[in-house]
Every structure is written in C-alpha cells, then in structure tokens.
Amino acid sequence: MxxxxxxxxxxxxxxxxxxxxxxxxxxxxxxxxxxxxxxxxxxxxxxxxGGDIGFMELPYDRENAERIKEKARKIKTWCKNFVVLGIGGSALGNITLRDALLHSFQTLSEEDGNIPRIFVLDNIDPALIGDLEDILEGQLPDTAFNVITKSGSTAETMSQFLHFRELLRETEGCNPTQQMVLTTDPDPKNSLLREIGERDGYFMLPIPRNVGGRFSVLSSVGLLTAAVGGMDVDExxxxxxxxxxxxxxxxxxxxxxxxxxxxxxxxxxxxxxxxxxxxxxxxxxxxxxxxxxxxxxxxxxxxxxxxxxxxxxxxxxxxxxxxxxxxxxxxxxxxxxxxxxxxxxxxxxxxxxxxxxxxxxxxxxxxxxxxxxxxxxxxxxxxxxxxxxxxxxxxxxxxxxxxxxxxxxxxxxxxxxxxxxxxxxxxxxxxDQPGVELGKRYTYGLMGRMGYEKPSL
Amino acid sequence: MxxxxxxxxxxxxxxxxxxxxxxxxxxxxxxxxxxxxxxxxxxxxxxxxGGDIGFMELPYDRENAERIKEKARKIKTWCKNFVVLGIGGSALGNITLRDALLHSFQTLSEEDGNIPRIFVLDNIDPALIGDLEDILEGQLPDTAFNVITKSGSTAETMSQFLHFRELLRETEGCNPTQQMVLTTDPDPKNSLLREIGERDGYFMLPIPRNVGGRFSVLSSVGLLTAAVGGMDVDExxxxxxxxxxxxxxxxxxxxxxxxxxxxxxxxxxxxxxxxxxxxxxxxxxxxxxxxxxxxxxxxxxxxxxxxxxxxxxxxxxxxxxxxxxxxxxxxxxxxxxxxxxxxxxxxxxxxxxxxxxxxxxxxxxxxxxxxxxxxxxxxxxxxxxxxxxxxxxxxxxxxxxxxxxxxxxxxxxxxxxxxxxxxxxxxxxxxDQPGVELGKRYTYGLMGRMGYEKPSL
Known part of the structure; x- marks a missing residue:
C-alpha cells in the first residue's frame, strides 16, 4: 500500500x-x-x-477492519435496511461515505441488489423518527442498527437506542442483541453503552480513546457503514x-x-x-x-x-x-x-x-x-x-x-x-468542545435529570 | 381568508x-x-x-392557482414520477415545499399512494443525472417534468431540457409535449423556452415579470409541485x-x-x-x-x-x-x-x-x-x-x-x-444579481458560444 x-x-x-x-x-x-x-x-x-492524537493511526488497524468486514458480510446475509443511530461525528462521516460512494438515490436504487438501504438518523425530531418507522414497517426483522456514541451517554443517541431496543423487543421475530451493533468507547467505565453491551451480549465495535467524534470516520464509526455499503474498505x-x-x-x-x-x-x-x-x-x-x-x-x-x-x-x-x-x-x-x-x-x-x-x-x-x-x-x-x-x-x-x-x-x-x-x-x-456543555446541562435540567438545574427561559 | x-x-x-x-x-x-x-x-x-415588486401579489392570483390545480389533477392520473428541472430559485422553493410538507422519505413512502415521487434536479453533475436516469428506467412514460427557468435560457436548465426532450422523443411511448410543462416568462420575446413552447404546443405556466427566481416559490414555480404533491395550495x-x-x-x-x-x-x-x-x-x-x-x-x-x-x-x-x-x-x-x-x-x-x-x-x-x-x-x-x-x-x-x-x-x-x-x-x-454575470459569460466562452471570449484559466 x-x-x-x-x-x-x-x-x-x-x-x-x-x-x-x-x-x-x-x-x-x-x-x-x-x-x-x-x-x-x-x-x-x-x-x-498514537498518544493523545489517534486519527492518523486508524488506517493501520487491520485487525479491526477485518473484523468489521466479517461482521458486514454476516449482516448482509439477512439485512435489508441498515440504520445508523448517531449524531454529529457519529453521523456526518457515515452520510458522507454513503452519498459520495453509493448511488445518488441509494434507497431507491436496485443497481446493487445486495446493498441494504442505508439510513442515518441524525436527529430526534419526532416527525423524522415517525417517518423512518413508516418506512421500516413490516421490515423490522430485516433491519440492522449501528448505535454510535463514543461516550455511551449522548442523550439523542441513547434515546434512539432505548426506543428502537424497546421496539425490537416488542416486535415478533426481532431481537435487539442480534440486530444492533453498539459502537462506543472500549471501556465500560467510560461508556454506559459498553456496559449494557457487555451485560446483554451485543456485538460491539470500539472507538479508540484518542479519536474524537469528528475524527472518527475511518474508525469503526464509518467502516461498518462502508463495508455494509459494499465500499472497498481497504482502498x-x-x-x-x-x-x-x-x-x-x-x-x-x-x-x-x-x-x-x-x-x-x-x-x-x-x-x-x-x-x-x-x-x-x-x-x-x-x-x-x-x-x-x-x-x-x-x-x-x-x-x-x-x-x-x-x-x-x-x-x-x-x-x-x-x-x-x-x-x-x-x-x-x-x-x-x-x-x-x-x-x-x-x-x-x-x-x-x-x-x-x-x-x-x-x-x-x-x-x-x-x-x-x-x-x-x-x-x-x-x-x-x-x-x-x-x-x-x-x-x-x-x-x-x-x-x-x-x-x-x-x-x-x-x-x-x-x-x-x-x-x-x-x-x-x-x-475538545467545551462550549456545548452548558446546553447539555440545561437540557438535563429541563428533562428533570437528577442533579441538574433548570435554566431560566 | x-x-x-x-x-x-x-x-x-x-x-x-x-x-x-x-x-x-x-x-x-x-x-x-x-x-x-x-x-x-x-x-x-x-x-x-404589483409594479416592479410582484411577490406579494402572488397569493391573490386565484386564476393561476386553479389552472395549476387542474393541471396537477390531470398529471396525477398517469404520473408516477414528477421531476423538476431547475436551479437556484427554480429549485429551492420546490425542495423546501416537498421536504417540509411531505413524508421525510417521500420517494419511499407508500402512505399517500397517489402522490408521484418528486425529484428536483438542481445540478448538472453527470453522476447525478445518470443516477436519476437509472431510477427512471422503464418508467419514462410515467414521468412528468416541470422545466423551470424564468429567462428561458439558463444554461443548466436548458441543457437538462434538451437532454430529457431528446430522451422522451427517442423512447417508445413517450412524448415531450405531453409530459413536459414549461414554466417561464409569459412573453416569447423574453424567453426562448416560451418561444419553443408556443411553437411546439407545450403546456406552459407563467412566472410574472416582476417576480424574480428567489421570490417565486408562491408562483407557478412552486405551486405545481405543491398541487402534484397533494398539498393544500389554498392554505x-x-x-x-x-x-x-x-x-x-x-x-x-x-x-x-x-x-x-x-x-x-x-x-x-x-x-x-x-x-x-x-x-x-x-x-x-x-x-x-x-x-x-x-x-x-x-x-x-x-x-x-x-x-x-x-x-x-x-x-x-x-x-x-x-x-x-x-x-x-x-x-x-x-x-x-x-x-x-x-x-x-x-x-x-x-x-x-x-x-x-x-x-x-x-x-x-x-x-x-x-x-x-x-x-x-x-x-x-x-x-x-x-x-x-x-x-x-x-x-x-x-x-x-x-x-x-x-x-x-x-x-x-x-x-x-x-x-x-x-x-x-x-x-x-x-x-438584481449582477455579480454572477461574469461567470456566466466565462462559461459561454469556454463552451464555445458565439460572441463570448474564453477567460484566462
């Protein structure tokens, strides 16, 4: 290479x-x-x-790439819809890969028959979530999810995770641990999502500690989408x-x-x-x-x-x-x-x-x-x-x-x-991104989370 | 009202x-x-x-609205795909209407069975045009086009018009004059597209002289998409x-x-x-x-x-x-x-x-x-x-x-x-928008249009 x-x-x-x-x-x-x-x-x-800056080491993690390709092969044997649950750096790289390398109307195209339709749910607008569920109706058993949050606690992504987990639990023929991949920090001490994954036996992919969300497209964050989308991950x-x-x-x-x-x-x-x-x-x-x-x-x-x-x-x-x-x-x-x-x-x-x-x-x-x-x-x-x-x-x-x-x-x-x-x-x-912490704290306050105060409105 | x-x-x-x-x-x-x-x-x-500023008069043009609703009713009796050919003000209002008022995944949704799939071709990237043609393959006889350019000479839109006109002419069961609506200046002296439309008998919609592209969403430019999309035009x-x-x-x-x-x-x-x-x-x-x-x-x-x-x-x-x-x-x-x-x-x-x-x-x-x-x-x-x-x-x-x-x-x-x-x-x-004229002249020069010089590159 x-x-x-x-x-x-x-x-x-x-x-x-x-x-x-x-x-x-x-x-x-x-x-x-x-x-x-x-x-x-x-x-x-x-x-x-490789110390506190990790993004440039991502191209050389062959082991993770091979593991992802193998997982993608398995997913594609049964999956018609591949849904990314994520926001910010967990979404934008995936959208970029899909739009750049796949058909301009990917979800309509029958050109590549074995590529699932790829959706990236980068918002929690109830109208958007409701509409996605319309599209998935009757196809939930054929739908795979990649839940991506490095911290394992992002409110938007975790609420999506809870929602679709419950939906899969309640739908016949569905099973969240079989259909959801969890992509997060490798250490359960740093990520509630990792902790849940280990407890319940989900398939999980790592986001290295030294790779922040906006630098993560070449980590598991983007690579699973790439592999499921039939893109040449090695290239x-x-x-x-x-x-x-x-x-x-x-x-x-x-x-x-x-x-x-x-x-x-x-x-x-x-x-x-x-x-x-x-x-x-x-x-x-x-x-x-x-x-x-x-x-x-x-x-x-x-x-x-x-x-x-x-x-x-x-x-x-x-x-x-x-x-x-x-x-x-x-x-x-x-x-x-x-x-x-x-x-x-x-x-x-x-x-x-x-x-x-x-x-x-x-x-x-x-x-x-x-x-x-x-x-x-x-x-x-x-x-x-x-x-x-x-x-x-x-x-x-x-x-x-x-x-x-x-x-x-x-x-x-x-x-x-x-x-x-x-x-x-x-x-x-x-x-880092310290500027958005205040808004997060205010959100928790408004949602009634313990230990957070409501802002004046 | x-x-x-x-x-x-x-x-x-x-x-x-x-x-x-x-x-x-x-x-x-x-x-x-x-x-x-x-x-x-x-x-x-x-x-x-109503003199040189026309946008605020658009809501009161009942006659045009009724004519558009009637045309949309007819289009919907046979049309599965509705394609807007346009750029800038001819595209953005249509995209806004579609995304705001229809299903988030409109082209996939079967919720409103009688709404055609709506596409807005707002670029001339050959990859995009090629991909749209993949999607329309075998469905061209069921596809309606709205060709929108106020001046009737916009290079991007006119090249799209020429392209799809030729495609319809050469495809069995298709006829451009039956399948294309031309939306442009009402006066053939100001619009080549209007001139073509009158000569060949296309159905045409007007964009008032005193309404510029970026103010035109409530004119024929946006209203046909709205009506075809089943939106309440009157509201x-x-x-x-x-x-x-x-x-x-x-x-x-x-x-x-x-x-x-x-x-x-x-x-x-x-x-x-x-x-x-x-x-x-x-x-x-x-x-x-x-x-x-x-x-x-x-x-x-x-x-x-x-x-x-x-x-x-x-x-x-x-x-x-x-x-x-x-x-x-x-x-x-x-x-x-x-x-x-x-x-x-x-x-x-x-x-x-x-x-x-x-x-x-x-x-x-x-x-x-x-x-x-x-x-x-x-x-x-x-x-x-x-x-x-x-x-x-x-x-x-x-x-x-x-x-x-x-x-x-x-x-x-x-x-x-x-x-x-x-x-x-x-x-x-x-x-007005005088700033983009230089780029247009340079484009004509590079394309070898008579009377225009190539820029230094």
Whole structure:
C-alpha cells in the first residue's frame, strides 16, 4: 500500500497577490515564514501520534477492519435496511461515505441488489423518527442498527437506542442483541453503552480513546457503514495512509495539509473569517457538512492554550457547485471581502457519459449540442473560479481524478491533518468542545435529570 | 381568508442588551429610531406593489392557482414520477415545499399512494443525472417534468431540457409535449423556452415579470409541485396573504418583517456579519437553504443604490437543530461574536407521538423514561437558546405551531418582506444579481458560444 501515489493535487495560486492583487492576496515570502513553526508542529504531532492524537493511526488497524468486514458480510446475509443511530461525528462521516460512494438515490436504487438501504438518523425530531418507522414497517426483522456514541451517554443517541431496543423487543421475530451493533468507547467505565453491551451480549465495535467524534470516520464509526455499503474498505484506508505519509513531511512546501492550514490562517488574520468549502460534485455535498463540523468544533474556541477569552475561529460554510452559483455565489463574488473558498474539483466526471443532446437543437442553444454534461459542468467550475479570481477573491482548489474510496480516504485525512495544524496556528485545543456543555446541562435540567438545574427561559 | 389569524409569533428578546448585555445586545430606543424610515419604506413598497415588486401579489392570483390545480389533477392520473428541472430559485422553493410538507422519505413512502415521487434536479453533475436516469428506467412514460427557468435560457436548465426532450422523443411511448410543462416568462420575446413552447404546443405556466427566481416559490414555480404533491395550495396562499397583511403595517412594532430587518441590520452594523437560520425541525432543513439564497443574492452587493463599491451584505448560513448542536454549535457559542441566530421553533411536534421507551430503562437513563421525543427535542431547543443567551450571543425565535401549508406560506412571505425591508436599510437593489454575470459569460466562452471570449484559466 505504501507504493501507491497520492491522487490529490492542490492549487493555491489564487490565494496569492500575484493572482488576486496585493489588497486581498497573500505574499509568498510571508507564508514561507511559517516554515520553521510547521517543522516544529509536525514533530510534535508525530510525537503525540498514537498518544493523545489517534486519527492518523486508524488506517493501520487491520485487525479491526477485518473484523468489521466479517461482521458486514454476516449482516448482509439477512439485512435489508441498515440504520445508523448517531449524531454529529457519529453521523456526518457515515452520510458522507454513503452519498459520495453509493448511488445518488441509494434507497431507491436496485443497481446493487445486495446493498441494504442505508439510513442515518441524525436527529430526534419526532416527525423524522415517525417517518423512518413508516418506512421500516413490516421490515423490522430485516433491519440492522449501528448505535454510535463514543461516550455511551449522548442523550439523542441513547434515546434512539432505548426506543428502537424497546421496539425490537416488542416486535415478533426481532431481537435487539442480534440486530444492533453498539459502537462506543472500549471501556465500560467510560461508556454506559459498553456496559449494557457487555451485560446483554451485543456485538460491539470500539472507538479508540484518542479519536474524537469528528475524527472518527475511518474508525469503526464509518467502516461498518462502508463495508455494509459494499465500499472497498481497504482502498479507503489505503487512501488515508497515503495522505498520512504526505502530511508527515516537515517541509511546508511539501506538506499539503500544513500549507493549506497556514494559508487559511494568514487569510483569517487578514479578515477572511469565513471559509467556504465548495465541492463541484453533488456526491460531495455532505463532505462539506462533515468539514463544517471538523472546522467549527476544532477551532471555534473561547479560550486559547496560552490566552483566555480569545473567542476565535473561522466560520465554515458548506456549498456545492454548480448549484450554488445560482444562490450564494452573488454574495461570494460581490459581497464583503471576508471569505476564502476551497473548491474540490473532480477531474473525471464522465463515468456516466451523459450527453446533453444532439438532434434538432434550437439555434440559440447550439453551443450545447453534442456536448457532455461533464463539459458544461467543468466549464462552469473553471469560469466561476476565474471570475472569483478576477474579482480578487481568494480561493484554492483541491483536485481529485474521481470520487472513489481511495480519494475520499485521502480527503478525510487531509482535512483532519489540516485542522490539527490549524489548531497549533490558532493556539487552541483542537480536540475538545467545551462550549456545548452548558446546553447539555440545561437540557438535563429541563428533562428533570437528577442533579441538574433548570435554566431560566 | 382575511379573517384567519396569523399563527407565526416572533420573540426578539434575546437580541437586546437587557437579555445579553450591553456589549453585544441592542438598545431598545436605538432601534425605535428606525420607526419613521420603516413607515416610509412601507409606503414605498406598497406603492411599488404589483409594479416592479410582484411577490406579494402572488397569493391573490386565484386564476393561476386553479389552472395549476387542474393541471396537477390531470398529471396525477398517469404520473408516477414528477421531476423538476431547475436551479437556484427554480429549485429551492420546490425542495423546501416537498421536504417540509411531505413524508421525510417521500420517494419511499407508500402512505399517500397517489402522490408521484418528486425529484428536483438542481445540478448538472453527470453522476447525478445518470443516477436519476437509472431510477427512471422503464418508467419514462410515467414521468412528468416541470422545466423551470424564468429567462428561458439558463444554461443548466436548458441543457437538462434538451437532454430529457431528446430522451422522451427517442423512447417508445413517450412524448415531450405531453409530459413536459414549461414554466417561464409569459412573453416569447423574453424567453426562448416560451418561444419553443408556443411553437411546439407545450403546456406552459407563467412566472410574472416582476417576480424574480428567489421570490417565486408562491408562483407557478412552486405551486405545481405543491398541487402534484397533494398539498393544500389554498392554505399555502392563505398563509402568505395573512403575513402580507401583517407586513403592510407602517408601525415598526407591529410589522414583524420590518422589525426583524431592522434588528438584523443594526446587529450587522455592530459586527454580526453572519446570519444563521436554524430551524428546530428536520422538515425545515431546506427552508434554511432557500433563505440563504434569498438573503445572499438580495443583499450581497458590490454597488449600493447611492454609493458604488460598498461590497456589502450579511452572510447567511443554514443550520438545523438539534443536529448541529453536535457540529457547528461549539463555534456559535464560543467563537467570535460575529453571528446572530434565528431559530424557527415548531411548538407542536407531536403529530407522530413518538415515545422514547418505558420498560427496563437503565438507571442513568431514567430521565428519558416515559418521555416523548418531542419533550427532549423541545428541551434541547430551549436549553441551547438559553445557553446562547447566557453567553451573550444575539438570537431570536420565529415560532409556529406546526409545519403546515398555512404556516409555511406565512414564513415564505415573512422572509421575502424582511429581505425587501433589508434592501432599503442596506441601500441596495434587492432584486438584481449582477455579480454572477461574469461567470456566466466565462462559461459561454469556454463552451464555445458565439460572441463570448474564453477567460484566462
């Protein structure tokens, strides 16, 4: 696996003054000043590798991957519906994998007859839960669940677990211990869900202690969905390991994640506080949502490591091309100079070879005649990028040949490394999320949980 | 219809210094200073009503609504799949209607046997188009299309039109003039699509000249989808007309859209440049995307009406509760003080009455026992709102009893009025989108259209 080459290319040109002018572009030499810091951060990250930072070790856990593949094979012998119960980092990676690598209308598609319909229940809206139950009606015995919560106590996921456990217990032909996988912390001292699983004999998968929810897509959290979905788990992990190698490079110029982190940080310092991720691919729409969690939770912090009350962090915004050219792009091109855009370009979209039309085309539409949709799609991307550049709007492009397990694995690892480098630059703890504790306590109070007070409303 | 009362309530309390402190909250009296401007703007808006501003007249076009209902009845006698071809304002309103008012898994649901599966093709990604064609395979004779482009020349929509027209022409048992509705400008001089429709005898629906794409959901653009989807079109329009009445009020304190516009504008001036719309309802997820287009295209402008090169406009960001509590909320609570959040609260989510669980609940989860998901869902909303307030983060709440055609109609009209008032405050032309022209020209150049030059890449 080490011999394969990275398929991801970066193009940072449109972030520099040479392309977009001095007022909004970066100076090459100023970013080069970060070279020694990056070398130091790289050393520290690799020193902490497998210690308190675990995400980059995930591609090498062959044993867990094989165990998951085996479990997926068994699940697929009987399962028609595969339901993920999870929220945040337990949901977004799964949605991203499904949407990127499976059919755009996966639950309707009969193309891959042996792939169950995959649902990710990422909310506790009763309307949503009720609707999912309609869809599962009469099929509960053929439905598998993956209950994912690292802490084993997340209110949303545990309430879903209790609900579906009771439903399975009360439905003929169903058995929760046979139909539910529990994915959580390996230690029952840290996870009530693990404790329940050990007591009652559920099949369980681990989330390593040193891997937080938003960094967990390449752990059991995402891999079971990938394997059940018929994705090539080995290629996914191989892609991640290739990028892991690239991101261990101490030289700024040869470390794509470090370079990306530095450029975005410099632009943040110069007032570009909003970071838009805009894949030109309807399949990567969800990747932008995954990215938003990664960026927002890791970098949006009240306290820095050396200074309190910094109230910092770029605001990530999800977008998708070409769709959003007809929506938010007006603002991105003409509004305040407070944004930097990261495009993801898919160079080869032709797998479906969809031709627009050839016969009897009206005169004013002749420019579309005989063309593939791919040509129009790519032209719009290039045109939009050029227009942004010509309006002095900083942007960069991450380019992949195709959306495959390999390239997606690379992208996950790239962004996870990039946010880790960013954490050093912003001087924050990348791996915690203390800001949401207050809301959790207030929720417990309102729900009448012992030891918690109600907030004033 | 005038007798019905508005069901939408506003709560602006958490935007004021009395709730969130002087540093980040507004002063009541300062916003009151806008009273006379608002009175003036209200007069001007109503003077221009039906002139160059048309959206508020849409609820009263009974004739068009009846014609659409009749057409929908006919379509539903033979149609199994209803496909909207459109992008931007031609897509987002339709997606919002479908997701808000139909089953969460509409294309899988057999609950409403006579509602066709509704697809909105809002991109030209060849992978997406290819996948849709897989799903329609063998069902093309049972598939209706609504081709929506006001200008009748949008590259994305016209390429989709050409493609599916050719496909229908070449497929046995299909006929594009029978299966496609063309929704566009009423005048063939302004719309090639109208010209084609008149020449070849397509059924056509109008988009009024004075209604731009992002304001068009209550025109033919959205109404055919609504009627085909079995939604109560009359209630939808009634809701809109109720809010129209409220937003004609010249008194700031009694005009919810004007008040909302003023408060957001004041907060923008004080550095809250990001406006997050966060419905606590998985059904209203798409409404946030619709809102983002409305806000971004209307207010994100290079030139003001009286001043050039202002490069202004708030950045709208879509969110959804409770899901995003486990994603971007960390940033919203602890990051920079550059945001204002607008919640949409659905007071009655109980229609499905989904109980979490009652039997054999583990001790640490007893607080969930016997509760409805609705109670947890609502508690999390209240807890999150209180936490934001206690962290001095400005937020407001738009509250509706249920997601119904009536309340959705009110919400559409509310936001359309609010952005219109905002346009006056920001001193911009709310109704154009000149910023995206450059990208369109570049696209034509790259596609080899006569008279357009290629950009440098």
């Amino acid at each position: 080490e011999d394969k080459e990275s398929l991801v290319k970066m193009d940072f040109e449109n972030m520099f003054s040479t392309a977009i002018g001095e007022k909004h572009g970066l100076e090459e030499e100023k970013t080069a000043n970060f070279a020694s810091s990056i070398s130091e951060y790289t050393g520290e990250i690799q020193k902490r590798r 996914l992990l191989a892609g991640a390991s290739i990028m892991d190698k690239r991101c261990q490079n101490k030289e700024l110029e040869h470390n794509p994640a470090a370079k990306y982190a530095v450029l975005l940080y410099k632009l943040y310092q110069e007032g570009k506080h909003i970071s838009v991720l805009m894949p030109y691919s309807s399949r990567l729409r969800a990747l932008a949502l995954w990215y938003c969690q990664l960026w927002a939770e890791s970098l949006g912090k009240k306290d820095g490591l050396t200074e309190k009350n910094i109230f910092q962090g770029p605001t990530p915004v999800p977008s998708v091309g070409v769709t959003d050219q007809h929506s938010v792009m007006q603002l991105y091109q003409d509004g305040p100079f407070d944004k930097v855009l990261t495009f993801i370009e898919v160079r080869k979209n032709k797998q479906k070879g969809v031709r627009i039309a050839e016969k009897d085309i009206e005169k004013d539409l002749q420019y579309l005649s005989g063309k593939d949709f791919d040509e129009l799609f790519r032209s719009e991307f290039l045109a939009t990028r050029s227009a942004l550049r010509d309006k002095n709007r900083p942007n960069c492009t991450i380019s992949i040949p195709e959306v495959t397990p390999m390239t997606l694995g690379e992208l996950f690892m790239f962004f996870e490394y990039a946010v880790t480098y960013s954490g050093f630059l912003y001087d924050v703890n990348t791996f | 005038e007798d019905k009362e508005s069901l939408v309530k506003m709560d602006f309390e958490n935007m004021f210094s009395t709730a969130i402190g002087e540093k980040h909250g507004l002063e009541e009296e300062k916003t009151a200073n806008f009273a006379s401007s608002i009175s003036e703007y209200t007069g001007e808006i109503q003077k221009r009503r 939808l329009l009634a809701g809109a007309s109720i809010m129209d009445k409220r937003c004609q009020n010249k008194e700031l304190e009694h005009n919810p859209a004007a008040k909302y516009a003023v408060l957001l504008y004041k907060l923008y001036q004080e550095g809250k440049h990001i406006s997050v719309l966060m419905p606590y309802s998985s059904r209203l997820r798409a409404l946030a995307l619709w809102y983002c287009q409305l806000w971004a295209e209307s207010l994100g402008k290079k030139d003001g009406l009286t001043e050039k090169n202002i490069f202004q406009g708030p950045t709208p960001v879509p969110s959804v509760g409770v899901t995003d509590q486990h994603s971007v909320m960390q940033l919203y609570q602890d990051g920079p003080f550059d945001k204002v959040l607008t919640f949409i609260e659905v007071r009655k989510n109980k229609q499905k009455g989904v109980r979490i669980a009652e039997k054999d609940i583990e001790k640490d989860l007893q607080y969930l026992s016997g509760k409805d998901f609705d109670e947890l869902f609502r508690s999390e909303f209240l807890a999150t709102r209180s936490a934001l307030r206690d962290k001095n983060r400005p937020n407001c709440t738009i509250s509706i009893p249920e997601v119904t055609p009536m309340t959705l109609g009110e919400l559409f009209m509310f936001f359309e009025y609010a952005v219109t008032y905002s346009g006056f405050l920001y001193d911009v032309n709310t109704f």
